[in-house]
Amino acid sequence: MRHCAGCRLAFCSVGGHSKVVKTLLAASLVALSGLLVAQPSPKYAIKSWKAGNAQAEPQTLNISLSTRDRVYQKTINDLSGHPLYRLLVRPVVFIGPGDGIVAWHVYLTTLDSNQNLLTPSDSLEQEEYETPDYLWWFYPGKNRLVPIDAPRAVQLQASYLLLKATDVKVNDAGQLEGMQLNITFANTPPRADDAPAQ
8 A cells, every 4th residue: 555645636627517426526525535534644554465354353552662571472362352463572682782672573473474464565575675664663773764653554454553652762872772562453444533643
């Protein structure tokens, strides 16, 4: 799901439209504007490569990560309470002089695979990576593609995930010392007021 920031809806004046056509056009515009308002910022929103109708149990996880509590794991159930996904949050650690956490990665996989569902493509031969490929990366460095505290939205099968880091603590060396990671699973598209403010 790619969006063009510069795309605009354009109309041309043809004249002589019947009242029915004008009414239908107005109704369509109202419906379209409602859809546009209801979605989170498309700048950091993707559709997962994994298609299907599976729905996760709605829930919000408030995960406290720190140099002491570095890893988080949880099985995410479907609506009937059966295991559906595995959620894993783990650090990327620099080992050597200045040891420390340089990023936290979020992985959501099916029960029988280790392939991350939080990406727009499942290609292992992809040569170039863009911002949408990194919504699962929480990295505070200057070369980041997605700001660490930016809200992110992923449509996965028939569910939606909202991810947001808050209370990010970075030391003088630029390494992560902690953050609060909020992950919400929902089965309806997020409304604009549900998405955390940027």
